[in-house]
Amino acid sequence: MKRAKKAASRSVSGEGELSSDARELAAVEERWRIVGKGGPPPPPKGSYNYVDELVRLQFELLKMQEWVRMRGLRVCVLFEGRDAAGKGGVIKRIVESLNPRVCRVVALGTPTEKESQQWHFQRYVAHLPSAGEIVLFDRSWYNRAGVEHVMGFCTDVQYREFLRACPQFEEMLVRSGMYLIKYWFSVSDEEQEKRFAERMRNPIKRWKLSPMDLEARKRWVDYSRAKDVMLKHTDRPHSPWYLVDADSKKRARLNCINHLLHQIPYKNLDPIEVELPARQPDDGYKRPAKDTQHWVDEVY
Secondary structure, three states, rough: HHHHHHHHHHHOOHHHHHHHHHHHHHHHHHHHHHHHHOOOOOOOOOOOOHHHHHHHHHHHHHHHHHHHHHHHHHEEEEEEEEOOOHHHHHHHHOOOOOOOEEEHHHEOOOHHHHHOOOOOOOHHHOOOOOEEEEEEEOHHHHHHHHHHHOOOOOOOOHHHHHHHHHHHHHHHHHHOOOOOEEEEEEHHHHHHHHHEEEEHHHOOHHHHHHHHHHHHHHHHHHHHHHHHHHHHHHHOEEEEEEEEEEOOHHHHHHHHHHHOOOOOOOOOOOOOOOOOOOOOOOOOOOOOOOHHOOOOOOOO
């Protein structure tokens, strides 16, 4: 009983998930240092440690990143799925160890009035990867097949045109040499309800729960039907959909990253070790007195 009360207290304050994420990051960074000296552990043959396996996959992502950069590849990864399905969590773990100049995240907001009058794909094209780049879309042009259709933000004509044109648009991207990888994060009704309830109690994560999310929750079946139609029209050989079972966040992260690594035929390119150069000789330079500058108060 006491344990349950403590857990509820941590959830209300936001401490529970914040502490968990902080402990995970600290453990991951510690493993980075250890692995950096001796190399990553081999893939697990049976049971595994989540942090060890995450770090192993992150080191593989580093190798893939170097291959993409040196070979001038263009990699575009789409993350779609239900609200609270865990898309943001896996994106966070992917970019954690990568160079933001090579791998960037695109999360576009509601289209402006001007953008809503444009060709639907236009504002997304501007964010597609250039040579040597990996771009992760946290939601993408598939908004039209989901929220815009279900909530009535587009006309039936626009919706049907999207379903017709989207496979052609994606085929052009693939024919141009771009790697296009699409993930749908699937979460059960019960698990989404638990995560929504946790967000409502947690002041740190409450911003993630928008009025649109609550309305989408009410229209669960409509979104399910829209997802089925979307997959039927846009799951093509040149740009297939990969579904991720996301009821377990940690397993979903590992499974998705592992799958992503197998989509790019990269070779082992360990990061080059850099030697620290000797500092310039001191020629009498003196730093200005502290009381002549505006320093941040040392409260901690």
